[in-house]
Structures are given as C-alpha cells and as structure tokens.
Amino acid sequence: MSLKINYSKKTEANVSKNIVFFVDEKFSTNRVGKNLSSKEIYFINDLLKSADLKKKILTFGMSSNKNIILISSKKDYKISDIENLGAEFYGIINHGKNSEYDIISESVLIKKETFLGHFLHGLKLKSYQFNKYKSKKENRSFIINVLGTKNIPSKQNQIKFKAIEEGTFYARDLVSEPGNVLHPDEYAKRLSLLRKDGLKVNIYDEKKLKKLGMNALVGVGQGSVRGSYLVTLEWNGDKKKSKPLAFVGKGVCFDTGGYSLKPAKFMEDMTYDMAGSATVAGLMKNLAIRKAKINAVGVVGLVENMVSGNAQRPGDIVKSYSGKTIEILNTDAEGRLVLADAITFTEKKYKPKFIVDLATLTGAIIVCLGSEYAGLFSNNDKLSKEIFDAGEKVEEKVWRMPLHKNYDKLINSKNADMQNINYVGGAGSTTAAQFLQRFILNKTPWAHLDIAGMAFSKYGGALNSGGATGYGVRLLNQLVEENYE
Secondary structure, eight states, X not given: OEEEEEEESOOSOXXXXXXXXXXXXXXXOTTOGGGSOHHHHHHHHHHHTTSOTTSSEEEEEEETTEEEEEEEOOTTOOHHHHHHHHHHHHHHHHTSSOOEEEEEGGXXXXXXXXXXXXXXXXXXXXXXXXXXXXXXXXXXXXXXXXXXXXXXXXXXXXXXXXXXHHHHHHHHHHXXXXXXXXXXXXXXXXXXXGGGGTOEEXXXXXXXXHHHTOHHHHHHHTTXXXXXXXXXXXXXXXXXXXXXXXXXXXXXXXXXOTTSOOOSTTGGGGGGGGHHHHHHHXXXXXXXXXXXXXXXXXXXXXXXXXXXXXXXXXXXXXXXXXXXXXXXXXXXXXXXXXXXXXXXXXXXXXXXXXXXXXXXXXXXXXXXXXXXXXXXXXXXXXXXXXXXXXXXXXXXXXXXXXXXXXGGGGTOOSSSSEESSOSSOSOXXXXXXXXXXXXXXXXXXXXXXXXXXXXXXXXXXXXXXXXXXXXXXHHHHHHHHHHTO
C-alpha cells in the first residue's frame, strides 16, 4: 500500500474523480462553488435532509465514477481533533473502491494554513502498515490531489510534517521487526545508516563497554550470543554550541526475563521491549530531517536478555558505570540496569540541559494507567510541565507519578548499594523510577517516561492501525519545538 499527496494550483476537480470538500457542522453546501453543478448541489441538499449529521464525514455517490465527500469541521478544533479527522478520512478511503481523491483547499473553513497540514498528517500516520514479511501484499495505492492555492501548508511546514512522519514510521518499523531479525548486532548496523540523514553516530561495542565499566548494561546481555552495544546519535543544529538536549532509550531487543523467566504466554510480545530506543532513534531522525535549530543527543543501550550458561543469575552483584553497586535480585528487571549505565554516561559525557529517558519498563504502569497515558517521573517541575503540555497537544499523553526518598528503603540492599527490585511489593513503577534517579549524579533535570502501555497496540488507536505506535516521537518533537527552538 502506498499513499501519495500532490499539490496542484488548479482549482477545478476532474469530473471522473472523487471530490472532497470541507463544510461546517451543519454540512452547508454554500462553499462548494464551481466544482459542482446546481443540479448536483440540489441533489446533495436533498440527501442531507435524511443523513446522519452527527457524523463527521458523509459520502454521496453521484454516479458510478464520481463521489462527493463532505467533511464537517469546527473553528474550535484542537490540533489533535484535526489529525484524528484526517485519520478517519483514511478509514473511509481505505475501505472504499476508489484510489484517487481531489481535495478542494478553498473549501477549508479554518483560515489557518496548518489545518490542512494537520489533516493530511493524521491521514498519513493512520496509513502506516508493516507487511514486509507477508508473501501476498496488498498492492493498493492512493493518490490525494490537493487543489488550489489557499490554505496550503507552507514548504517549511510540509518538511516538518514529513520529518515527523518519517521519524514515527522509522520507530514503528524498528518495533515491528521480529527478534530473530532485529537483534542487537543488526540494530547497531541500522542505526549507523542514520549518518546519511546528518547524524553523528558512535557505536560502543561490548569490548569498549567493559573497558568503560558499564557492567550493569553488559550483564544483561551476557547470556546472548549477540553483542551488547551503546549507540550515540548526535545532532548539532545550533551553531552557538549550546548544551544538548539528551534522550535515552532502553533497547532490549528480546526479553525472556533471563533466569527469572517470563511466562510463555505473550512472551512473543517482548520483541517490543526496545520501543524506548526506537522512539529515541525516530526522534533524532526527525530532528535531522527538519534541521532542527538545537543540539541534541540520543543514547540507546542495545542488548538481548537470554538464558544460557553465561547468563546473569539472581543474586549477582555488578558495579555500574557510576561506581555504584547493584544486587540483581530479579533478572527480569533488566531495563533499569541498561538505563542506569546509559543515563550516567549521558550526563557525564554530554552535560546536557536535561535528560529524558523512555522505556517499556514495568507492567505495573499498565495496571495503573492502562494504554491511555505514559507514566512520567521527574526531578524537575518545569520539565514535567513542558512534557505534559506537549503530550496534551499531540495526544500522546503522560501522567505524573510520585518520587520520594521514602521509597529508597524499598530498593536498598544489604549486600550492595542497591537492589534492582522491590521485594516488599507495591509501587513497582515508582521504585523502578526511584532506582533510575540514583544514576543522575549532578542534579541534571531528568524525566523518565514508562511507555509500557503505549508502545504497542493490539487494537489500534486514533492515529495507528494496530501494532507499533511510535509513541513518543511526536511528543518529544513538540517538547523541543515549543520550548527549545
């Protein structure tokens, strides 16, 4: 399936096409103009008398090869409403028989050039499919012709939307790959290809990680025949050499749970335990494509948590990159070990303005928030508010959860500086975040996003059709664009 959007200065639709108009909430046809005859307008008005006007999109068959589509829009639509409308329009065309549509830009009621941009953006995001491993692929293609010169998104905004789409699709592609294909060795190779987008890519292999003392990260992957890696992605778009914004992602390519073995049921879903790293990679690709005027770095830890004679055992004690020691009480609490080394490394090497980490970290956050909100934990109120507001605007929502020193006693260890789980029970997501906070050594503003309930959807959402969501790319892009550019 492919979707192509063309912009044309001509204002009259081809009579053999499907013509799309934007109308008001009452489906008034007084703006359809020269693209319809008076007879056709009369016919539509007659059909509207018995139509369900609570719907946002109505389709009228004028002949065997001509359909008129009316899309209801309100002046007080939020950005997310507009994008959801575009996604709903994709659902209409995807289930129809036709493949080419003419959108009349002059009919747009909201006199903002971003309205049509966000509408088409929602359409594009909803159109994503991952079918590369199917022998029989659906070969349908859609052409959307945007006619006219009014209300057209500027070239700059077209580039921005394209960058977000490519970044989101890149993240979705990574999460959708099976574990036998996207293991850490292959993942590191793919990230190296981001150099063509203008990113500076450095790959630290297992030998380098051991030399640096990243024993927490290396320990997680030591049971796999695959390597373990830390990959940094740098974008330098600010000539003033300002401190970078830092984004850190958990990249556990497959998670068996190690010797603390997961149940067999749904273990196949653990291919998406690297979704945090995919979001970071997609975000960095987006920033590079749109040439964002900021400095940013993405840091991802890539491992595979397997069971073997060399795998990490419950009861092991490792010394992290920070110098702090960790007692491994549960090998399935592995993501925080990967992030611990990655966070300290990021803070020490880059001295960033802030660090935002993303991880499918705990099942407890799904119990708490379901698949509507990511859990937000932070040591900084300003950064928290910026992330919350960005999430509300693009409908990738977060909800702030507590951190408090009283939770520390739940992860203190008798045998090491800390243990990697709370054996007392309760507050699973908070104690995981409390654990991560210990690896911020210099009071850098930090936020942790637990995206376990958001990274993958079996049933689909407003802007995705099921599977990998790419959650976080649009959220963090909005955070950057609104507050730091």
